[in-house]
Amino acid sequence: MVDHDEITAARRALGRHLAHLRKEAGHTQHGLARLVQYGRSSVANTETGRQHPERPFWTRCDRVLRTGGVLTAEYDRIADLHHRRHRLAATPGSINAAVWWEPEDTITARRSALATAADDARLKHLEDEIRQAIADNERYPPGALVARLRPLRVSIDQLMAGRQHPPQRARLYAAAAHLSGLLAALALDLRAFHVAHAYAAEAFDLAHAAEQPDTQAWARATQSLIAFYTGNHRDALAYAEDGLRHAGTGPHRIRLMINGQARALAHLGDRDGVDRAVGRAFDLLAEHPPDGQEVSTSLTLGPYCPTRAAANAATAYLTLGHPTDVTRHLTTAIVAFDTAQLRGPQALSRLDLATAHLHADDPDQAAELALQALALTAEHRFESVHQRTHQFLTAAHSLRHHPQIRDVADLLADRRHPRTAPPAGLRSPT
Structure with a gap:
């Protein structure tokens, strides 16, 4: 009969072989995990023999490490030993004929699938990449950013088709909403207006499905932006006001008031409404002091900074035909934007x-x-x-x-x- 210890030893040897090939190829565990689209913990546990991933993992490793299929071939040999052992164990009269129990490896595989479908490292990588792309939104050409976001879109779609713990699922939905909102803004810049509206609506739907009010407020602000630049000023105002209902006391109130309400109200000819929105926004800046001297980005996931608020107020007052207010708000804003490039x-x-x-x-x-x-x-x-x-x-x-x-x-x-x-x-x- 095939010995259990023999199979265990073979799996550990296969893990050590993977570690050797990975190091020879110059990859860290985290780097290889990204390339084969598994979590870093999956790679680490496999190399030490604590985890036994299925065949697709080994075929991806062979392809990335260019091994010629040696890892998959060894996996197949070990899998054959495993199946032979369990067939013998299930033979009538065998001392191990307790066939009502699931194989231990089946339970381990199920635990691994639950733990590694979207581990924290992979989610953090996606979140960091999306935040960086939001920060780069006004620094680089929109077309270049769209190309950069393609693999992130694929990764998020793969994760959303899998299973995660509830806290991870919530983070995944928030990341997906932020990615769709960013794509909406880029589509707007590239004059793909229908695509922009679709992405912005998707961002809100993702935030709504996850029941995340802060992300819903951010998505509504993005929808207001799209509506504003497509000439739908009443829609821009409606999105901003609904966003404020979701925002509560959160940081997105400033953006919703100054970028959403004030500019839309200016196009609707409501000077008093503009004054109220601008005044409330600047009052809120005191509750959300800027983190350092950096200028917040247009799609910031935090509060608008004073420079950004001043520039939006200037746009609103320009629409109303009040150049003095424009000059007053832009006196220092231009210098700050120049410094931030x-x-x-x-x-x-x-x-x-x-x-x-x-x-x-x-x-x-x-x-x-x-x-x-x-x-x-x-x-x-x-x-x-x-x-x-x-x-x-x-x-x-x-x-x-x-x-x-x-x-x-x-x-x-x-x-x-x-x-x-x-x-x-x-x-x-x-």
Whole structure:
């Protein structure tokens, strides 16, 4: 009869062989785990013989480590020994004929599946990557970020098809919601408006399914942003107000008030409403002091900073035709955005200030600021910058023959007809 200790020894030897091949290939346990799409603990436990993964694990290791199939072949040999042992144990008259018990390895495999379907290390990697992409959203071209997010989308879909403990499942849904919200903003920048709406709605649905009010508030703020830049200002206001109901006392209230309510109300002509929203937002800044001097990102998972709030207030007051308020709010904001090298805000704040200079009868300075904005985003495709430049040119219509104003118009026309098409939006999972 095949001895149990023989099988155990063979499995440990296979684990040691995996560790040897991994080190020779220059991979850490965490690095190999990412490549074979298992948790780091799975790799570690397998190498020490405490865990016995199924055949797909070994075929992935063979492929990544380019072993020629030696690991899978040894796994198959050990599996054959295991099956022979249990067939003999189940033979009538055998001393081990207690066939009502599940094999020990079946129980171990089930425990492993529960523990490693989405371990903390893999979830943390996804969360960190999504946070970094949100931080890079206004620094790099949207098309480049879309390409960077493709493998994250695949990883999240794989995890969502598996099993996790409830706390891990909640984290996974939050990560999926944040990824969909980020993809919505990128689709907006790339003028894929229907895709943007679909991703933003998906972000809220994921947060709603997970019953996470904070993530729901963040998703509503993103939906408000999409609605604002697609000209649906009443929808933008409605999303912002519903987001505030979910936000409670959380950090997203500032963004919802200043980016959502104030700007939408300005387009609806409600000066008093804008003043109230801006005032409440700045009052809330005292409850959420900034963490250091960094400028918060547009899709921040925390509270808006004073610089971001000031820039959004300036946009609202510009819509109402109050250039003095615009200049007051942008005096320090532009310097902060320049220091942070956030290309989108650098351009948008200059365009708002440029339009304010038009109201102050200073076309030369206005045109110079607009040209700076377009130069800063020459390698990017920001729909918000395109729209704000168009608004600047509309305000400058009576000065359309001014040489520098014509330069702004020509540059905008060139951007509307790029040499290469933007990448298509990612397909939203169903």
